[in-house]
Amino acid sequence: MLDIFYNRRSTRKFSDQPIEDEKIKKILTAALLAPSSRGLRPCEFILVNDPVLLEKLSISKPHGATLLKHSPLAIIIAGDKTLSDVWVEDCSIASIFIQLEAEALGLGSCWVQINRRYYNDDITSNEYIHDLFNIPDRLEVLSIVGIGYKAAERPPLSDSDIVWEKVSRNKFGGVFD
Template sequence: MVANAILNRKSVRSYSDKPVEDKIIKEILTAGMMAPSWVNVQPWHFIVVKNQAVKDKLSIAANNQNQVKNASAVVCCVADMTAWEDDKFSKVMEKQGRNADVRNYILSNPVLNPSLLGEYETLLRTIEQMSYAIGYMTLRAEELVVGCCIVGAIANELTHNENNAATTVKELLGLNEKQILISLLTLGYEKEHIKTVKSRKDFDEVVSFEKLGEKYSV
């Protein structure tokens, strides 16, 4: 059940030598593909890395985090801002059966088409959409008893730390200037089960009713 996956999911950083099978990885990726996105634009691309030399370089770009190089596989989560380009965006809407008038309205409306506002705004909106897909993948991994960890501390355009490692990784992955590696999802079977206690803010601290600060009594 999804509810169980939500409650039990945790970040796993220590993996056994047992490889995660490709069919299992595909199930996890498919869950990410099923995530919702604005007008179904799906502005993401996922690159599966198993090559140890590449994982080592990814680890360096991720501040030498060991779970990156020790994972059975690493899913590179790429924000693909080219998905918002008029021709690609229009094709997505056309597949949905939206007529030319509706497509033109969406393409010309900055509320619905962030590319009209600039690259920064487009990147922000793309990352928002990608967060849903990454979340879906972590939950499916939990259901399949595969340990995973989201690694966002990585040298890239977002952290303004484009060191040699980040540049090398971008070249290795074949990314262009509009495709940005925003996070890694490491996958592997947990080496040793460690029971963890989730610490979260109280319900009333993060939930309000009708307006901020008004208690939602349920």
């Protein structure tokens, strides 16, 4: 199980190979199995594979979304703020479940942050995406995960990436060993 955490790296360049429908179904199954506060399940998911819409998503914010333009698939993850006050946490868990299942299936993925980001000086990224997809006001977009076959493998994380100093036991700042 730890292997998947070492091997998952953000993938921003994908090959043209389409993702099989069974794999897409498995990724969505993982997302829908994610835990949520009080089991309220506020997360909703919009699949996007239309190149015109992907290009529009890739300009949801000035930086950090361009990878979506050439992603074979993007999943918009949105939370119902009228259903849960912790939709951000719930949608974050669903987003990472999507990324980990993608990795398990031999696919690459990258999280694109939408919540608290801006399309331009006046319009939030969330508002921009609402207009594009006619999303109801009760939903807030947390993230978009771009998914596809990796154009190239990135080196996995290694033990030198693990900052054990972030961990203490019984008192803050102690050494964990």
